[in-house]
Amino acid sequence: MPQEKQHPGFIPRLISPRELFAEGNRGCQGCGEALAIRQILKAAGPDTIVCSATGCVEIISSPYPETAWRVPWIHVAFENAAAVASGVEAAIKILKKRGRYHDRKINIIALAGDGGTADIGLQALSGAFERRHDFTYICTDNEAYMNTGIQRSSATPYGASTTTSPAGKESIGQTTPKKDMPMIAAAHDIPYVATCCPSYPMDLLAKAAKAFNTEGPSYLHVLSPCPTGWRHESHLTVEIGRLAVETGVFPLYEIIEGRLKMNVVMEKRKPVKEYLKHQGRFRHLGPDEIEEIQRIVDEKYVRLLRRAEFDRSLER
Amino acid sequence: MTEKKPGWKEYPLAAVISKPGSCTYHNTGDWKTMRPVRDDSKCDKCGFCWIICPDAALFMGEDGYYEVDLYHCKGCGICAHECKKSAIRMIPEEH
Amino acid sequence: MGIRTGMEVSIAISEAVKLSRAEVIAAYPITPQTHIVEELARMVADGELDAKFIMVESEHSAMSACIGAAAAGARSFTATAAQGLALMHEMLYIASGLRLPVVMAVANRAMSAPLSIWGDHSDIMAERDSGWIQLFAETGQDAFDLTIQAFRIAEDERVSLPVVVNIDGFTLSHVIEPLEIESQEDVDRFLPPFKPVIQLDPDKPISIGPVGFPEIYTEIKKQQNVALVESYKVIREIWNEFRDMFGREYHPxxxxxxxxxxxxxxxxxxxxxxxxxxxxxxxxxxxxxxxxxxxxxxxxxxxxxxxxxxxxxxxxxxxxxxxxxxxxxxxxxxxxxxxxxxxxxxxxxxxxxxxxxxxxxxxxxxxxxxxxxxxxxxxxxxxxxxxxxxxx
Amino acid sequence: MAVEEVESRLLAYGHTACAGCGEALAARTVTEAAGPDVIIANATGCLEVFTTRFPRSAWRVPWIHSLFENAASVASGIEVALKALGREKEAKVIAQAGDGGTADIGMGALSGMLERGHDILYICYDTEVYSNTGFQRSGLTPLYAHTTTSPSGSVSYGNLTRKKDLPAIAVDHGALYVATASVAYPQDISRKVKRALTFTGPKYIQIHCPCVPGWGIESHMTIRVARAAVNCGLMPLYEIEEGNMVSVRKIKKDEHVKVDQYLMLQKRFSHILKDSKGKDLIKEIQAIADANIEKFGLLINNE
Amino acid sequence: MIEIRWHGRGGQGAVASAEMLALAAIEEGKAAQAFPSFGPERRGAPVMAFTRINNDYIYLRTGITQPDIVVVLDPTVIAAVDVAQGLKENGLLVINTHKSVEEIFRDFSGKNRVAVVDATKISMEEIGRPVTNTTMLGALARATGIVSLESLENQISSRFPSVADSNIRAMRRAYEESVLKEQ
The missing domain is CATH 3.40.50.920 (Rossmann fold)
Structure with missing residues (x-):
């Protein structure tokens, strides 16, 4: 039965077989970012333009004369993916109006890592959201500047050791909590915000599809484990992403038109220790610090649940 | 005799790459020290290994099993680690 | 023959941008550039110019958006001055490196500190080596003519480089004086629609702005420099054509x-x-x-x-x-x-x-x-x- | 007024702000409330231009201006330097900018300052427009306001986007103290500044300041217009400490006005006050005010 | 070439009058320049604006420091700035004031050409607001004949279409009522 032969499993039946982010890219073994992008482009399809910030993804995907992209792609600089996407979006709108471009719907993606999003690119992102461009901003968050050698970003979590927030005699590593980018994005009153992780491909694909179908700006925050920067074994990438969700370190939720919805509520969350223990960047932490991290995670999780409950009550 | 490298006139404008997905010619398969091997008797063809491979290095074969594209597989081991049926294991690369 | 009229030079530049049928304008306010972009915003709001005007949150994003728009195939324009130009600095190199024909007016102004909103050439001289074609206007007529020419020069296939038109802040930008405004028909004859050499298009998915290893960087820069040096001939050619059509002469x-x-x-x-x-x-x-x-x-x-x-x-x-x-x-x-x-x-x-x-x-x-x-x-x-x- | 009293003003008279300038009044109130032991990092903008025409300065506290986009970064440097020198008890650090210097070109620097947890009070004087360069739209320009870069015209009704919710964004950054204030209530500004300075860490106050030429109002109407913004619900005044709402300024029923009462005082909205399409647009603005009234529980009965 | 300096307060339209005069001259086939004083002046502060008129194209790109004519839109400015500074020997002062031309002569001793008109009164009566820039154009036209009233009317009509009539009335009245005295 040829049909069964083509679609033997559950997952492949639902997912496009086209690889728009090509094999042979130069990502590290077990790269969470490459995995996330591969999945996202399956949801996006070929009628997509990607505006990439400088960073690992840009470097691993475009060493001249090779490219991993099978969709039109542009890289300009580090801090301006959202601004470049703004220009692309405006251009395509006016070119369509003047009959000088395909009339098909084109997904416009601005793509950056956590540094390019939460630090140097935050302003361009904020401006593009405020101006209501019709595009999707995707932050592949690996919680440090991996491309330049694992320096701290504002998305680096409390207690993580990086090359510019190293753990040492006088320091536990990063001392500030992770900047809450999805919430900051949502505070811009944009219609769609979601957190996701490639360890949950179906969830990620569904959210990406929603984001692309949203009129106006949308934001996807994708936790992308980095074996090199987090110092974990390459085969654990997917598992660590899963543990981030199961421990409540990285809750999966959507904020649609300002209303927050938890996608998975972990009644019994695993202790964060389970998540931390695989990662070299947390190896220096003692029981007190781990307890502090547990406290931060708990507090934030409870806050989220409360907000979700409140938002649900508004729907009555 | 060494190959003659292209001169400046031979490069495209602004080094734009006009061959989409051309990195597929790049052999990242030679990065690996371990390679995945499938046990057909355990595999239920669910496809999870395929969708969680960062390198798109699995492809569906004639019979519905997912074959490893050894030219691109970097040997990260995620597929083996994640397989719920333990149908994939990593074995040392021959040398 | 154009129509002789009295007009502020900034407004004359906006007229030139309109007559050039610009498609995307992205700008951020800075004195003494403001009148140019305000007038363009008004033209869009009144339906006189069918274009997208992006009021970005910084000059850095203004140039970034122009780069994105030009890469998507739209005729793009911005204007700035002084600190704004300096904030664009890295993007200027990228616009020329990507060979995108963005056109920019700079209302030349002194660099801070102390803060000075007044004219001199410190701003553009700091961008001397950024790979842009750079023109200077003396009069309002120059400013109008050079802006239209700038699109033609930038978009010429043999050139494919961004162009900046320099006008002295205040002493030129804010002066009302007599000049000739050309008709839409004549400008259309001089300046055909933009045919992008590089374009983001799902039917032909190219990758723009890749990593250039030491192996190729020098060659790509050589290529860019040759294009800039040889644009000289094209510019002269376009100036001759302009003279034949409009009767006004320009020389290097x-x-x-x-x-x-x-x-x-x-x-x-x-x-x-x-x-x-x-x-x-x-x-x-x-x-x-x-x-x-x-x-x-x-x-x-x-x-x-x-x-x-x-x-x-x-x-x-x-x-x-x-x-x-x-x-x-x-x-x-x-x-x-x-x-x-x-x-x-x-x-x-x-x-x-x-x-x-x-x-x-x-x-x-x-x-x-x-x-x-x-x-x-x-x-x-x-x-x-x-x-x-x-x-x- | 006694000469000594005038001479002790921390923000002196004689600056060159427009007659009726809301920002000047707000800045004076902030400076007086903060007291003499402060160092101010000021962004480019009206406040900077009208207070420091060389060789005269309106400031009697140490003050530095370097650029438009970096008040928060300069303040961060000052704060860390004071700590490094062991002098952090000697002065509090204030960063201040207009709405453009805060919500647009200074957004990145502000975000970084908040995230790094510097002990700085950031004040945004929100005139809802780039006043200094001639009234261009900013990220805090409200819906349908006419500005020189979001002009009303035959195919446009002014600014088509809503005001960026910067206080909410600051809260989501984990700022310890976030407050909104209005130049209509100087004592409230004063109290909030003093309260903010009791927190060690990043603080953010956004003060709504009408701009006489930018909004097209008469110079004697500044306070009245600002008050109408509060009383129609468009400009809720509140305080958030460590993420928790601790105070909201209530609107008494008999003070409450509909948004058109606020809009009609300003030329920048005149284009939506005259035609029939404008009625629908005003409804949209009214809906924003109503949502605020509901969200913050603004309306109360008279006592 | 004639160089004119305008004095007023920020927001009163000194720049607009400088521009309308230049545009009127250009419309008549002359060459002209108009420009503001390039400063960060705020509303209410004393401001200046400038006009140059010439038969041939004006190449000069400097400010005006020795004007042939000074026009004062707001009588209160006189107390704040030296409006006659740099005025050429044979220069002309055109002032909005309720004072008589003799009184002004006394105030500006040494200047030998003065024109006065109570533009504030005229504009209050005709326009309903003390906006004197269009009114003062009438006084200037009378004192100099530098451009025709018709050209100025065209400028007012295109610039302020909704209030053109009252402004034109005010300008015409100022043209009639201004008093010029030479010594």
């Missing part, structure tokens, strides 16, 4: 009363107008003085410059920009280096004047000529440059 270096001149004043921008009056007055007194004005700053018109100064005794090179700790003024340095290998070369005296909006008066030009003559009589040498009008 423009001379005034240089026949039999012994001393030439060299300057760029609107102040050349005042210099012209000073030359007239000196000529009346029998002094053999002339004027050369740089219209095309990048690519530098070496041959035109050599021709323009051939046979003169001295050139008084006046810059509205100070190169700290260096030769004094960038235009003077360039002129000197262009002459260095010539067997017969004029004495070149450097002057800095008109910083941060200070007028360069007719009397200042008298002083400049007098000082030049004195230095010449003393056999050259002495200080590398002099600052005019500075109080002790």
């Amino acid at each position: 270096v423009e001379s005034y009363r240089t026949e039999d001149a012994e001393i030439l004043i060299h300057i760029a921008g609107s102040t050349a107008g005042t210099a012209r009056i000073a030359v007239d007055m000196l000529r009346e007194k029998g002094e053999k003085v002339g004027l050369i004005r740089t219209r095309l700053w990048r690519p530098y018109p070496f041959e035109d410059m050599k021709k323009a100064v051939a046979g003169v005794k001295a050139v008084a090179a006046v810059d509205r920009c100070l190169s700290f700790g260096g030769q004094g003024g960038p235009m003077c340095s360039e002129l000197k280096s262009a002459m260095y290998n010539l067997e017969e070369k004029p004495f070149i005296a450097g002057f800095i004047a008109g910083l941060g909006g200070r007028d360069i008066t007719i009397e200042d030009f008298f002083t400049i000529v007098k000082e030049t003559k004195k230095m010449l009589e003393e056999g050259g040498g002495g200080e590398e440059y002099r600052m005019i009008g500075v109080r002790e």
